[in-house]
Amino acid sequence: MKRWLDKSLKRKLSLLLVVAAVLPLLATGVVSYRIASLVTEEKGKESGLNTLGQIADKLDFVVNDAENMSIFIIGQKDIQTYLSYQAADVNLFTQNIGFLTNLAFSKKYISNITITSASGYPPLSSTTILRSGLPEVLAQNKEAYESGPKWWSPLYENMTTEGLKRVISLVRPIRNMNNFQTIGTLAISIDEAEIRSYLTSAGWENKGYLLLVDRDGSILSGGNSDWSGRPVSRYLPNIPLPEEGRGTFAYKLNSEQETIFYYALPSLHWKLIGVIPTDIYKAQNKYVLTVTAVAIGIALLFTVALVLFFIQRVTRPLTVLAETMKDINPEGAFPTYEVKSTDEVGLLLHSFNRLYDRIGRLMDQVQKNEAMKKEADILALQAQINPHFLYNTLSSIHWIALMNKDKLISEMVGALSDFLRFSLNKGEDFCSVQQEIAHAQNYAYIMSMRFQEKFDIAFYVDPQLLPLPMLKLLLQPLIENSIMHGIQKKKEKAHIYVHGERQKGAMKFVVEDTGVGIERDKLLDLMSKLRGEEGAKPEPGKSGYGLRNVHHRLLLHYGSETGLRIESEPGAGTRISFTIPITEGTP
Structure with missing residues (x-):
């Protein structure tokens, strides 16, 4: 691709302008799609909340109607008379049964109306109840029931002649209109099946479900009748539901992303909860995405065509010039x-x-x-003739010393010859580690002859490093520095240790001596000279010049990660180290 672009200015300009035109269009498309999808999602959420509001209005109507009906029943003269008589009246019993039956029949959502006498008279009921769950519910919620003039029960079951009925009851005491003494209890039971019909008629079954939850978090009714009477936390664990108001929030259930709608009924502390998978909104956005993609695609085609046309007009003279100059x-x-x-x-x-x-x-x-x-x-x-002349002269001296059986002079002249020969190294900057060590050993031998009984030196180098290449003349200046500035000033015999080890993809070399060390102020000054700070540049032949030369050569050949590291303690000695990367051949 790069070669293809490099061969033509026309291609570069075409690509540049096409990209410059395409990116804003794509960005516009993405932003438009995001805005449209957000609007669609907000509309969907608003529609869902409106649906919950309509259901809440129906439930409020049922609740208010049942409460108004309860007041009407309590104030009815025949009911008051039946409950206040000293003995049960059969005629009033029959008359009141008919009244309650007609009243319950006129309201589709009423499952049963029951009046229980405090005097033990036969209860009045609009439906024959074989077994009622209300006494057990009243016993379990006695404190809540007796704390106010009216109380709405949780969901319970009644066994009637028409079968098993799940109901929610409005329960309130009946008091005598004259002395306000409690003479009975009224229970108006709302059929849960009717409430469920309100929830299912909203049309959420195709995309989600609705739940009606009481103040204790129990499900009063829902699209799935098996859930009724159970805690909502069983199906929607850890769901946060505000006590008031309405709204939506995201909720994650079993790795599935859901959108929760809630609508509070403040009069009863009930809540309507709607659950819709978030994927529904994504499906609704497909149409918006399709329209946006088609519009952006058409705009892109026109843009690319115009760009290519104008590029052709502009670059044609340059193309002709290039063809001419090529020959x-x-x-x-x-x-x-x-x-x-x-x-x-x-x-x-x-x-x-x-x-x-x-x-x-x-x-x-x-x-x-x-x-x-x-x-x-x-x-x-x-x-170069002079160095070769010097080699030949040293070689002659070496052989004369051997002939005169002066071994010391012979070895010293041989070491000096090898030392000088390596220093030139045919003009090359790199050598093997083995050659660098041999050069340092030659230098150390020569200096040991000069400073006899002043120091001894030991080399500890990993044999695996010996054939590897490195920059030459790095160790000898460090050894020279140890001898001249650390050992020569010490009265006792000192030691020099040269270490070489492998560290992952690098080689680390250390020259350590037991000389006089360096004072802190001098060490700081020396480090300044190595960094080449202004006013700290050493002169050739002075202390630090050889170290600075080695330091700068390391930086030039191996980069800023290398360079000399100096550690010293006065009276104990000095340690100088550097680390260089391992290379396959001469860098």
Whole structure:
């Protein structure tokens, strides 16, 4: 791809302009889609809350109607008379049964109306109840029931002649209209099946479900009748439901993302809860996404076509110029182009004509520079004669010493010869670790002859490092620094240790001595000189010059992660180390 672009300015401009045009369009499409999807989602949520509001209005109507009916029943004269008589009246019993039956029959949502006498008279009921769950519910909620003038029960079951009925009852005491003494209890039971019909008629079964929950978190009714009477936390664990108001929030159930709708009925502390999978909104957004994608696609096609057309018009003169210049012979004469336009292409041709003379002069200058370079190479070759003459002279001295059986002079001259030969190293900057160690050992041997009984030196180098390449002349200046500035000033015999070890993809070398060490102020000054700070540059031959040379060579060849690290304690010695990466060959 990169090569394909590099071969044509037209391709680069086309790609650049197409990208510049496409990205804003795509961004516009994404933003438009996001806004449309958010609007759609908000509309869906608002519609869901409106549905809950309509159901809540129906439930409020049922609750208010039942409470108004209870007041009407309590104030009915025949009811008051039946409950207040000293003995049960059969005629009033029959008359009141008919009254309650007609009243319950007129309200579809009423399952049963029951009046229980405090005097033990036969109860009045609009339906024959074989077994009622109300006494057990009243016993379990005695404190809540007796704390107010009316009380709505949780869901319970009644066994009637029509079968098992699940009901929610409004229970309130009946008091005598004259002395306000309690003479009975009224229970108006609301059929749960009728409430469930309100919930299922909302049409949520295709996408979710609705629940009616009481103040204790128990399900009064829902789309699934098996859930009725059970705690909502069993199906929606840890769901946070505000006590008041209405709204929506996201809820995660079994790794599935749901949207929860809630609508509180403050009069009874009941709550309507709607649950819809969030994927429903995503499905609703497919149409918006399709329309947006089609519109953006058409805009992209027009944009790309226009971009390519204008790029072709702009780059055609440049293409012709490039084809012409491609056939120019660099060794021959450069042609002069006739300038016909004043635009950028015309200015380019005019500049080419002006540069032609300048290029000729530069070619002459290059030829002169090449001649001067060859002359410098010859002088450098001549300068190498002296080192070779020195090698030959040292070799002659070495053999004379051997012939005179002076082993010490022979070994010292041999070490010096090897030392000088390695220093030049044919002009190369890198050597093997083994060669670097041998060079350091030659230097140490020569210095041990000079400073006899002053120090001894030991090398501990991992054999696996010996064939690996490294920058030459790194260890010898460190050993020299230890001898000249650490050991020479010490009266007792000192020791030098040279370590070399492998650390993952790097080699670490340490030169450690037991000399006089470095004072803290001097150590800080030395570190400043190594960093080359202003006013701290050492002079050749002074303390720190060799260390700074090694430090800078490490930085130049291996990067800023290398460099010398110096640690010293006065009277105990100095430790200098550096770490360099392992390379397969000469860097």
